[in-house]
Amino acid sequence: xxxxxxxxxxxxxVLDEGSLESxxxxxxVTPSAVSQRxxxxxxxxxxxxxxxxKPIRATExxxxxxxxxxxxxxxxxxxxxxxxxxxxxxxxxTVPLAVNADSLGTWILPALAELGHTENVRFELHREGxxxxxxxxxxxxxxxxxxxxxxxxxxxVVRPLGVMEYRPMASPEFVARWFxxxxxxxxxxxxxxxxxxxxxxMQHSYLRERALRDPGAGDVSDASADAGGPLRPPSHYVPSxxxxxRAIELGLGWGMLPPLQVGERVASGALVELDQAGSxxxxxxxxxxxxxxxxxxxVADAIEAAARDTLSQAPSAR
Numbered sequence: 074x075x076x077x078x079x080x081x082x083x084x085x086x087v088l089d090e091g092s093l094e095s096x097x098x099x100x101x102v103t104p105s106a107v108s109q110r111x112x113x114x115x116x117x118x119x120x121x122x123x124x125x126x127k128p129i130r131a132t133e134x135x136x137x138x139x140x141x142x143x144x145x146x147x148x149x150x151x152x153x154x155x156x157x158x159x160x161x162x163x164x165x166x167t168v169p170l171a172v173n174a175d176s177l178g179t180w181i182l183p184a185l186a187e188l189g190h191t192e193n194v195r196f197e198l199h200r201e202g203x204x205x206x207x208x209x210x211x212x213x214x215x216x217x218x219x220x221x222x223x224x225x226x227x228x229x230v231v232r233p234l235g236v237m238e239y240r241p242m243a244s245p246e247f248v249a250r251w252f253x254x255x256x257x258x259x260x261x262x263x264x265x266x267x268x269x270x271x272x273x274x275m276q277h278s279y280l281r282e283r284a285l286r287d288p289g290a291g292d293v294s295d296a297s298a299d300a301g302g303p304l305r306p307p308s309h310y311v312p313s314x315x316x317x318x319r320a321i322e323l324g325l326g327w328g329m330l331p332p333l334q335v336g337e338r339v340a341s342g343a344l345v346e347l348d349q350a351g352s353x354x355x356x357x358x359x360x361x362x363x364x365x366x367x368x369x370x371x372v373a374d375a376i377e378a379a380a381r382d383t384l385s386q387a388p389s390a391r
Contacts, residue, residue: 091128140213178314217361235384
């Protein structure tokens with residue numbers, strides 16, 4: 074069995090664009106041609122590849138074929154570049170990447186921007202939590218990911234990047250109101266905190282660590298809200314890296330922030346570090362498909378170099 078490259082490109086376009094009509098515009102063909110190619114590919118494989126939802130999404134079989142389409146696109150780009158055919162007139166190759174929000178908001182974009190000046194490439198960034206980015210890699214949605222998962226997933230290689238450090242911070246006004254006599258567990262139980270979203274457990278990880286450090290804490294072996302632990306402060310949810318920091322600066326609550334993002338605001342006094350011993354770190358890794366691609370290697374090298382310059386390289390526990 075031999076799959077046709079135009080059928081694979083069409084599948085990728087449909088999933089990238091979200092509809093047959095949008096894919097047709099991207100490929101400069103009619104929607105009917107797109108539908109016929111997808112139907113022919115599904116008949117050839119004997120599998121349904123797409124769920125006709127809004128937006129269209131891949132079935133489990135479709136994810137596997139999508140991964141093949143991405144790999145062929147990368148290899149075609151490499152071949153053209155090696156032959157000297159690649160030029161500004163050639164459509165840039167799409168490199169979809171999954172990146173956690175804090176890396177996206179701090180250190181990774183300058184590295185990608187520099188590559189964008191030298192490579193005929195178009196980056197498509199997918200923002201997910203650092204624990205969840207590998208799901209996009211497994212599904213074939215992206216070709217590489219910044220993740221907290223250290224073990225290489227099947228078909229991928231992994232590189233350590235460093236540790237993203239976080240410290241509990243608040244505004245001076247918030248500290249004066251909620252922690253007038255120092256930050257105790259009793260005060261932490263009622264002081265509002267800011268979470269990125271409902272999958273963000275960083276603040277509860279700090280509460281758990283702080284409770285274990287406090288000799289008078291009692292039975293606080295699990296201080297996470299979702300587990301029903303004893304520390305359940307009121308929470309705000311602000312799902313934007315910049316707005317998350319701004320919400321803390323405005324006194325909406327306390328939260329865990331990377332000094333990499335807010336070092337200047339700490340130096341100016343706009344933010345206060347609440348607990349010098351309360352630093353937490355998330356080890357980050359780069360996972361990418363095991364593919365003989367010079368472009369992916371150059372992307373990985375640039376990301377690794379940027380991480381080496383900005384992230385802590387010392388081991389740290391979450």
